[in-house]
Amino acid sequence: MSDLEFDETFDFVVVGSGGGSMCAALYVRTLGKTVTVLEKMPLIGGTTSRSGGVMWIPNNRFMKQEGIEDSFEKSIEYMEATAGQSIDAPGTSLEKRRAYVAEGTRMVDFLVDQGIKLRRAPLWPDYYDDRPGGSVPGRTVLADIFDTNELGEWRDKLEPNFLSVPAYHSEGFELALMKSSWKGKLAMLKVALRMVGAKLTGKRLTQAGGALQGRMLQACLKAGADIRTDSGVKAFVMDNGAVKGVEILKDGRTWRIGARNGVLVNAGGFSHNQAMRDKYQPGTSAKWTAATPGSTGEMIIEMMKIGAAIGQMEEMVGNQMSIPPGSENTGNGVSLGNVGGQMNITKPYSIVVDQSGVRYMNEAGSYMEFCQNMLRRDKTVPAVPSWWIVDQQYMDTYMYTGTMAGTKKPQEWYDSGFLKRADTVDGLAGQIGVAPETLRETVERFNEGARKGVDTEFGRGNRAYDNWLGDFHREGSHTLGPIEKGPFYAAPVVPGDVGTYGGVVTDANARVLREDGTPIEGLYATGISTASVMGRIYPGAGSSIGPSFVFGYIAARHALHAHNRG
Template sequence: MAQFDEEFDFVVVGSGGGSMCAALVMRQVGKSVLILEKTDLVGGTTAKSGGVMWIPNNPFMEQEGIEDSPEKALEYLEATAGQSQDAPGTSRERRAAYVTQARRMVDFLIAQGIKLTRAPYWPDYYDERPGGSAAGRTVLAEPFNLNELGRWKRKLRPNFIPVVAAPEEMGAVMSARTRRRFGIAIAKLLLRIGKERLTGRNIVGNGAALQGRMLQAALKAKVDIRTKSPVKDLVVENGAVKGVVVDKHGREYRIGARLGVLVNAGGFAQNQAMRDKYAPGTSVKYTAAAPGDTGEMIETMIRLGAAFGQMSERVGLQASLVPGNENLDGNGIDLKKISGQGSVSAPHAIIVDQTGVRYMNEAGSYMAFCRNQLIRNHTVPAVPSWWIFDQWHFDRYPLFGIAGMGARPKRWFSSGLVKKADTIEGLAALINVDPATLRATIDRFNLGAREGRDPDFHRGERAYDNWLGDPTQEGSKTLGPIDTAPFYAVPMYPGDVGTYGGVVTDVNARVLREDGTPIPGLYATGTSTASVMGTAYPGAGSSVGPSFVWGYVAAKHAADADNLLVAA
């Protein structure tokens, strides 16, 4: 029989989305829980992220009279995730379980006092498909006063937005399409921040708000959370997982888990060797994942006999590395410094490959954008691709987030990151593209854009495209001709916010062997698993949402708590 230095009912490896949700389930039914985080900060990539969850048929939609149902949501998942090929993480059974359990998970969190709400308008990424929702199914946390965490506030991983802003405030900033409107939005934000600081409050939004609230609830529920506690191995006895081995000050420390171990340790976005093996052509240089996202727990479970899949998939994010940020410290590359998502989908801009040919709908989801780029690169050089725009676009929209609406740093130009020319032909020469090809590409795009249409890739024909565009523009919200000199080009790479493949789990979040049988005592969630969404990303929060849902499901199953939980 295994000998342990310490024992708990349930042990969770990693502190990202879903970990504290699982812990709250266990504490609700009187079980002891330990969360082990290998870095010095809790919250994982979820804390850095937008912190939203894709939750179909959620209670906030119901309250606002927005049509949705389990049947409609499942129809949409069949039209997106269900179309995946070679994706063992998804099946109709698991997709149906997700739809059912997602609502229950949110009801449970609300009952625990977690303040959640609905994004006012955030369309599904394929809202034109059967079951799609133009209103959106995205749930997020209400803004949170970080000071409520006391000494723990310094242990929460910072969010990607450098200012403490609520979602609606950042929405106002990012949607400001003139310098005057941008200045007003920033002034209001800074005024609010100043007032909050004077009153001793420190309001955060996005993933910091979600994980801040979850951390607060977990601490209140007396969940044991330990940082700097890397798990080195799983303890197995008679084929069942009985605990973990932790590196404690350089020695092995064995912790027992009477009801099971939940692995929520992230994917392998920060592990170049695993990337080269499973997702060749991608790089750690362009990831926004937390630094602990190094994949060793996935490898540990695989060695134990776990089935795995979807390892080539990532939650892509179009990226361009701003000079001066190439070698950041242990916190990794910050999302705001590399993302170009909002800008490439705005009017008067396109993406072309290295031959000067346009090859995608630039207003598609970030995951689709990067997949298209990598697929294109198999036959035509497309990494990096070129983001082409004109002076009209430059004067109105941000480059690399909100920084672009102010004075553009001179190093962006002096370093050659942003290239500028008075003519299309001159720009082509700067990026080593055939001038005639780039001219023909832009002329073809402009012909349709002036009429508000895109016959090649149908940009602007769905709600999501237009939501990413410019709401103040008459006619098409995302199209506009590239015809106002001078012209600009910026390299775009297939970045990511994390990987999307891992071990295969069942409807109870149990890790499965290759023969389909579960490994007793072993559960997994988050990007340590092959996503229930397959190779698709149905809407905002399609990574964070499943992490929470399967963490909730795993804890319920391990505690046999289906009939014991208090749900709203």
């Protein structure tokens, strides 16, 4: 076999089966071209399927339908006030940010036109809603709950979602407040009835990322896309510096697949590759990720081998986690692992302190910024792990690392040292190894402001997002409440993640670039295999999955239309 002989050939080859992969494959099929999606794992959907499955898409059709103000200009203003402020972030540029906003609108329209049932989250403020162009109602899009039985023989090949109950995010947020709100109790009833209905009718419902990827898989199969599991790519096939195909291992031998119009890599990041984490993200651990096990970074390495530039490798989609014993890599942490994705660490009667007992940030910021703050603090004061401090008011009212409010916590948590408990703040200080006077002063300072509904140190509660994360049914401040009723509790918090945020550098057409800025012919990339268009910031819910879809859509369109023009 010569260098350019192939065992089979497609118009477009997609590596990995995350959200952007399925979007690209669907677009290719609408043009009547052939496409294969090669997934190395036994299940389809990647981390997208396991995740919250939301897309941050500015100026989307659902906002217009509901009369919510947005525009290309307002969206760009916000992008420039967030992603545009990133320093030394080659994955983002004004051209790419403009492409993201413009094509994101078109991408959602495309999916809806293909029968993908999407909707807008009723309320999900941008994470920096107080900056120019920010949206308080939010720009987040998600999929309708999906019955995996509709996938037929493929139903058991879909990566399971982290949520075990068929609830929309908005319902999950209410469930987290069930103890303090009648709306939470109503949400529980609604979800329970949905579960009973599904059992009576034989439906197997999935939600969040599972619903999004289930619907995408269904559409791709119906459109005639070739989709394969257990088909990891080992290398690219090159000709005069251009990518012409890929090599996989099939039936024990090398199998070469040609790509007439290009190859798209959307194979995840390197969350599960500890060696890469040690090199690029020291102080983080593969035990603290909720990404799927397939996120091991080898496709980033393969692209580097053929000259691809990389950027933003230090960044990750930080996801602060308080991980109970035996729950590593399950997503059962403080934030995205809880019902509805609600970050209970931002509720009243709750703060985070470093290992000296000092509070050092606004706990209600974006999860990515939270973990950036923790890792930055750890360079001067030990802060990995930090301590999550709450009182009995919190335990009686809110969910705690996946357990319901007011319930007895597992004895194993106390026996293992995961959860600390003491009758006084001074006693708690002794248990976590900090000076009692320091922790006492920290708590008293926070309490003084909390009683007034003001965080004078870090401004927690000043944004709509902060308050939305809190108890939005509570009188007074939604996120500030004095820590004053014993017993008092502490648990460790680590800088976990749902994926890395750096990778190969791409242009506005999703083409992979060399160090000199020239594109590698025939090679495209999207998702967290790339340096994010968002730079070093997370503007809103779905700022990882959104770009995966948008630049997957852009890549397929550019590859096929560029070829046709040629």
